[in-house]
Amino acid sequence: MAIKFDGEFEVQRKLEDVYEFLVDPQRFAPLLPEFEGVSVHDAEHFSVRVRVGISHIKGVADVKMRLAEALRPERARYEGQGSVAGGNVSMIAGFDLSPAGDGTKVAWRGEAQVFGRLTSVAGGLLQPLGKKQIQKLIDSLQAALRASEGIS
């Protein structure tokens, strides 16, 4: 089951700053909803642990992430794969950055594929839940970037 998402927002931060934020797992990963921990393996690879669940199906997802594309300072794209309760997930998430006045426009898009029991028993809930979680991530990302607007 594919969950597709996209959107854009603007922040009063320099392009480079936003880019640095997005490619730093230690700063980016904690914004994920239900974040539990991150392990950085090297400059391109890290693992994130997040709590996931729908109704009674709950567990911790271990997602291996790779910075698949890093075009400083305008594009960052992640690919991830992991196991969740009763299933697996693969995802692509990309950010295209462009100047917008004094700040930066962040255009984000992605797609998650969920496989397995989770989809089988809760497929109807996944689309709205997935979109809700992604919106949370984007809201957190905006909040984090805006918290330091104008600082650098």
Place this chain on the structure above:
Amino acid sequence: MSGSDKTWVGQSLSRKEEDRLLRGRGKFVDDIKLREMLYLRFVRSPYAHAKIVSIDTSAAEKIPGVICTLRGSEIASQTQPFIEIAPDPGGRIRDYPLAVSKVRYQGEPVVAVVAESPAIADDGAEAVLIEYEALDPVVDAEQALTDASILHEEAGTNKVWNGVFEYGDVEQAFRDAASIVEIDRMHFHRFSSTPLENNVVIGQWDPKDDHIHYWCNNSFPSFAIQFLAAHLQVHIDRIRVQTFDIGGSFGIKITSYPQMAVCALASKKAGGRPIKWVETRSEHMISSAHGNERTFRDTRVALDNQGVITAITSRHIDDCGAYPRYEPLGCVIWSQVFPGVYRFKNARIDFTQAVTNKCPVGPNRGYSRMQHLWFLERVVDICAHELGIPADEMRLRNYIRPEEFPYTTPNGCIYDSGNYPKMLEMAKQLIDWDGWKKKQADARKRGRMIGIGIGTTLDSGTNNFGQSQIVNPGAPFSGNSQGANCKLDIYGEVVVAVGSCPQGQGHETTAAQVVADVLNINPDLITVRTGFDTERNVHTGFSGTYASQFAVSGLSAVHGAAQKLKAEMKRLAAFVLACKEEDLEFGSGAQGPEVRSKSNGRSINYWGLANIVNVNSAVLSPELHDVTLNCRYVWRAPFKVPDTKKKYGNLTMTYASQLHIAVVEIDGETCIPKILDYVAVDDCGTVINPRIVEGQVYGATAHGIGAALLENCVYDEVGNMLTSTFSDYLPITPVNMPSVKYGHIATPSPHSYSGAKGMGEGGAAPIHTISAALQDALFDKRIFIQDSFNNPDSLFRALRGETCRAKDLVKVERRA
């Protein structure tokens, strides 16, 4: 019944099984607890199609109480792949009970975890880590045939089998046609069955003597042991299978042999301890077996100027899921009912089967024939609507006529008996056809969408396994047989054993009725053994319960065994009573069932006869030393091997028929289809037990209505099954079961000793009937019912013009 002409056969006796089952005293596999028993859970693939990169079972094996794990590579190293019935390319597929290097459907077992308790096995399964590399999934059979993504590299293609079934002079019929109707695409959906009891297996591989013992609910054990022996590389005599009470199968428990293999191999690894596997409902939905999904393309129908169908051509594409297993038998089994109930002689069906990344299919509720019968009923209704002929009249013009029986079909099947016009007449009477036609006309004026549909269908029973040679000339199967044993035990009790494994069909009762008539005693005096057991040595290679055949194959075997026993009892009684055999009569006396001399008045009861043979044999004269009062009889169907090149021959012994009529209204706002009236008329020849037959008709009707309106196995584009629970997959319940009017006619079969025909599957009549009724309700909107599954959502989309537009799907050429 003693002393009268009445027989026990034909009486509506209560089932002998009912008291036990209704009081909760049935014995099912999960009731069995064995010493040192272990429990098995499967770790299943979340992916529909993926390579297995790595498997790590170390964490699971460290959990206290986990005994061992088992993976596909271990199995592959010590077994042979399961037998493939298909010739190449399907024959090259290598099928193991656990995935070896890749997974091919969501839910495919990859690792088995064995533990001291079910809960520990669950924990162990959760701790197994498997890394996959996803591959492109194929979830549509037509897409699969492009071979863009191949499931089985060793086969080199997703095509399992292809064959053309052509009879008569098709081209001439089309040249002579007054009208030609073309239908672009129709689709028979995928659904499963939802027996109350899921699959359960206990397997034990005894290391002391290398014997394997199964306690299970497989519904075709004699087939299963043939596959298991070859796979496990053990002598077939070392495999014992026992079944007990079974809570429904509907065919799909035939294909539980892969799980049976895993239980045996796990037991072997666990030092010979018995292993129990109890399937969960979700496991059952995603990975037991589904019914065949079939797409009908490029259908052309030639008709004369009276609306009589003279020829049909079509391409049929069957989706068998990830592994063929019992397939490609479905590629030929449909041809048992090649023309349905109709008289057309010219036809060409190009039949192809493909694998897809979905649950493997298995025999299910009218296996393979229901798809074809639905296709034919749609063809008849669409032609009737397009040519302006009423649906009932269209059928009367095309039905095989009563005087034509026994009727040889274009492909050589011999329909034994039937009277379809009479069934139609009875059904119309029961439902008040004329009354509903008036109500329908009035309702339509007020904008209501009410349709009246007819479904005429066949339940072919006791099949000729020689049809397997049509799909694979090298297949070693032909004919059909069933075994039974009838004995007087040491204390004179009549005990019957049959090679069937009933799942609610009342075999204990009907077998007792047959034996009671032979021996002229009350059926209550007869014990019929429950379930199947290889060590009773009753079974043949076709023994089991499937394909509507017990009334013919099972009861013929029982009848034969009872006749043999009676003959032995006569010889013995004539010796003891000092009279001629012709002087003897059977009945009951003061000391129970007995044989008595009509001339000298002497008698001996069953205990006396059994005593002489078993524990007092010195009194026997030498010429009676062959009398055992323990008589096995094997009934063999008088089939010949079909002509495999012409695909011609008799494929089935009996053809029960069903005619259903439904009145269905589609709610204009919610699009919910509601059954307003329903009638089911059945003809299964001579009826052994009317109560059981009526119950089976209701059951089959419920199943068919469920399949038509509620049950659908839905997969998303990457092969996730979206209907794996009863929240999404809706089995029919009494809440949505309409009241059904029941009628019955009997055209006795000349092909069975009793005139009975196999029945129970019901030919999926409601699916055809409801499609026809919905079509009738929507015809004036030029909506064409092209799918066998129709729920409010699909009807809503059709009414919005998004799907099912007749102008896109049906063309009519009128020449005369």
